[in-house]
Amino acid sequence: MNIRVLHNKRIVLGVTGGVAAYKAAFLASRLTQAGAIVDVVMTEAATRFVAPLTFQAVTRRAVHTDIFALSPDSEPDARAGELQIPHITLAKSANLLLIAPATGNTLAKLAHGLADNLLTAIALATSAPLLIAPAMESEMWAHPATQANVATLVERGATLVGPAAGHLASGAEGVGRMSEPEEILEMARVVLGQKGDLAGRRMVVSAGGTREAIDPVRFISNRSSGKMGFALALAARDRGAHVTLVTAPTALPNPVGVDTVQVESAAEMRDAILSASDGADALVMAAAVADYRPGEVAEQKIKKTDGALTLRLTHTPDILAEVARLRELGRGPKVTVGFAAETEDLLTNAREKLQYKRLDLIAANDVSAADAGFAVDTNRVTLLSADGTAEALPLMSKEEVAHTIWDRVSSLIQE
Ligand SMILES: Cc1cc2nc3c(=O)[nH]c(=O)nc-3n(C[C@H](O)[C@H](O)[C@H](O)COP(=O)(O)O)c2cc1C
Structure with a gap:
């Protein structure tokens, strides 16, 4: 570390x-x-x-x-x-x-x-x-x-x-x-x-919460601050990696020495990630990507009426499923890491996601805790590997969590 x-x-x-x-x-x-x-x-x-x-x-x-x-x-x-x-x-x-x-x-x-x-x-x-x-x-x-x-x-x-x-x-x-x-x-x-242990490696990190437009002025989003993804990007950069950070809107400044791609929606994030992770050493998905978006985006601002408003939501693209398909074709990142932000049945849900999305590693994150998850500088995660091992990390700064993840990614790349 x-x-x-x-x-x-x-x-x-x-x-x-x-x-x-x-x-x-x-x-x-x-x-x-x-x-x-x-x-x-x-x-x-x-x-x-x-x-x-x-x-x-x-x-x-x-x-x-x-x-x-x-x-x-x-x-x-x-x-x-x-x-x-x-x-x-x-x-x-x-x-x-x-x-x-x-x-x-x-x-x-x-x-x-x-x-x-x-x-x-x-x-x-x-x-x-x-x-x-x-x-x-x-x-x-x-x-x-x-x-x-x-x-x-x-x-x-x-x-x-x-x-x-x-x-x-x-x-x-x-x-x-x-x-x-x-x-x-x-x-x-x-x-x-520049001469760190990740020198010569190409890493892709996603961050932030996507925004799914309802109309020209409104969107659906989530509580992700982008802090975990930015910490991952900075940690890899500090160890000599070339980093592409694909980020949905956050309040954080663009990191120096990192290629930053700004996106808004899940669809834009998909395009940016697929193109950046082609042939990369690792992809770490720390973004909170919307699972659903409004079926239709109104062309004009929706007016307030006396009645209730119903929005019909449809699925957004499943980025990690598409990354898994790229990897089957011999393209895509060598190592893929996901985050599971859960409020209940953390480890069961995370392990399911690890298998279903064919990840090498997942950081299971109980976002209901006040000192972990969204918007704070600390995090408490359990790292679950595809080989079945689980490591519960103590409460750490997001920077420390990031370095621990890169340590694991570095060993996985070498395998
Ligand atoms: C008020 C003042 C401001 C100066 N500001 C600059 C500056 O911002 N950049 C610069 O290249 N030279 C500036 N100079 C000129 C340098 O001080 C001068 O070229 C000096 O020989 C530089 O020496 P050094 O490179 O050994 O420090 C300034 C000179 C004065 C009098």
């Missing part, structure tokens, strides 16, 4: 001389809160925008600014009185080199291999992956020199986050704004997870 991908990871956070340096303080704080060990390295220009003390306070670690400042070696295997050379020590210890904000100037230095300050020397000396969040005026970003430098860096394996479009420090609107710290943090998770 790999619950917290940032925990105890050593991140060298390079901060360069742009106005967005103030946002880097928030990023450093969020990374530290997520359990990362953050060593901030500032260029001389960056120290003109934000004081190193701010970063020292939020990371509770020394901030490095000077390539020539050798410091006493505190490593346990160091000989008495030995000194550390900062760019070598930081380059070796880093799991990730994250530069946010990255100025046009620093991008140019990185692309050309210059090492005239501590940050650029670390970039040259490290084998850690490089994640860069550029920030500059639109003209500087659009300049062919900057574009060529960025292309060179990406070609060498660097990952880019942003820049976003919006309000710039000059007061203008355009492309060049540093991505928000939360998005950068998510990309750090993606980059750190």
